[in-house]
Amino acid sequence: MPASPQIDPSADGQESAPCFGIYVHWPFCQSKCPYCDFNSHVVASVDQARWAAALTRELEHMRGLTGPRRVRSIFFGGGTPSLMEVPTVDAVLQRIHALWPVDDDLEITLEANPTSVEATRFRGYASAGVNRLSLGVQSLDDAQLRFLGRLHTADEALRAIALARETFPRLSFDLIYARPGQTRAAWERELRGALAHAADHLSLYQLTIEPETAFARLYEKGAFALPAEEDAAALYELTGAICAEAGMTAYEVSNYARRGAECRHNLVYWRYGDYAGVGPGAHGRIRSGARHLATRTLRTPGAWIEAAERSGHGLEAAEEISPAEQGDELMLMGLRLEEGVSCARYERLAGRPLDAARIESLAADGLLIRDGDHIRASAEGRLVLDALLARLLA
Template identity: 55%
Template sequence: MAEPLALYVHWPFCVSKCPYCDFNSHVRESVDQAVWREALLADLRHEAAVLPGRTVGSIFFGGGTPSLMPPETVAAVIAAAEAEWGLASDCEITLEANPNSVEVANFADLAAAGVNRVSIGVQSFDSEVLEFLGRAHSEDEARRAIATAQEHFERVSFDLIYARPGQSMAAWEAELAGALAVGTDHLSLYQLTIEPGTRFATLAAKGDLTIPDGDAAADLFDATQVMTRAAGLPRYEVSNHARIGQESRHNLAYWRYADYAGVGPGAHGRRLGQATERHKKPENFIAAVKRNGHGLKVEHDLPAHERATEAMLMGLRLTEGIDLARIEERSGLARAAFVDADAVARLAAQGLMRQDGDWLAVTDDGILLLDSILSEVVRTG
């Protein structure tokens, strides 16, 4: 029996563009909701035709700002996934939300539509930091949003950004302690990175923005691990922490390299050994759906070696690591084609990796060196 399918649905619209964001998000004065609802449903039906006989194990509404979606559109997408594929009895249905009061007012209706998990983009509980990050909500709104979400949804996660310019260890520890005290079962804790093409990248190039250096960022990361473990939310992926059993099943599907279908502008997918990508610009996506019945821009077969490499790069982000036998089975390649065994042995001797039969993982000591470890271990050609 085929593994459950993960379904990603992208809502591309935001009220404003954050200066650190490189996601496919767009600001528009008005959005024709009926047109968008029908376009998303048509795009979903196309994926269902390509992937018959599957059951959906998770749906993730991402963006953009999907909490700006009308709840009836969310309900229509969930109903279409149920009709086309069928949903697993424990299907995880996540929606990303901002803490703004207008969006929080929709939480009850979104829960009624079928959403059972929400991921809130808090980013900080400090008003000055929120202004620096270009966020449109206040500290009070963030706290109210989490409390309201906990009333309406079975599972609640929220994001924080740390390793910000001038952030001290004491300030981060105090902020993280406050976040842990809120009582959610999942936290996403991201170090601030300067992404190409963002307003922060322009400021950094001018010398007007400096983030903590590698050593300071590593110290902040280490302190984060100590505090989250003590609170019962250990790291299960580089930046994601959860109580045991409360991990994001949808994101685990990505990291474990399971099949996932991507619907909506700019959405990526990996299914049946193929890579898919939708048109990014909202207007181009709508035009493609009207023209072709779907929003696909790219659909191509992934060579076996590329599939194995992607599975390695994604899976080694996880604390659990990767099952080499599974990658061999899914790619049709022997592990010697995509793993440098000598590099693994050397790194294991240094305490940076561990191997137990078919399982290979990066240790806590190695996770801060993940990029260099991947470059040594993963055979890319």
């Protein structure tokens, strides 16, 4: 980890004018992956025109809350946004451009699955303005794809990656590792193979068992076992070493990019900027006047769209965040980043300084690094980030 990570002063989330993004949630999928606990629903068909109209109405309501902010990034997440028809994406983007001013280099990301059917929409998305694709590849091994419940093959994934590289200026794709029985040698082969096809960004996640998922039920029955904690840690360290060799820095715990290719939208979250969330189950963080609000929309698609049509939005909560909670959220998000967090910014948000003795203790234990005003997790600290945060914020 570099001794002095570069901080982008134009986007470091100064509380007077934090960076601003818009998240659009598309909740529908062709099937439910067994590891997934996101708000996703399998349906036979979707009235795309109706959903486009509801999403644009909620955007109009959010504009009333946010005021005339400048949009740095837009992210279509899910669910499976590549099931959206091109006119639906186009309608949402046109409405955002009409409601807010946008950065000249606005980043517009859409998550996609690499099935052949969905890949046929890539050029249409690009014509609508999408300039960054995030592909849910998850594995380049057909047997592992079946285990993970994916509907595409490894060959389809490679074809989709190639088409995406031809179509979009920027591309990322996801892989899941630390799978049952996965060895260091097997993961190294798969990761090096992926890097041969990667453009400038990879999201690499360890398989975790989330409550109330199909994998949780199978895991409880002993149907499979995950690698031991020390083996998973070794895979994480191997991942960082191989990506660094390929010129991709771990700018966040699970995200690797060439310098300048970091996901700007996710940096809005991690730098504790503001974002409006629209669509079922979307969350937001919005400064509305003197208040800092946590917003949340209705989770069930049917309830959300009926509310949006009736009232112009599907919000079920817009709660003020206390100064102490703001400070905690800043740390919870920011210590995931290589660049770390400004202690002065924490104090401005929380209304109190961080405990200097705790910082010194964590630094002495090799878990935290202080670099002037900034603190950041060390390589060892990233392996136990939850425990580090618990000690720091106790």
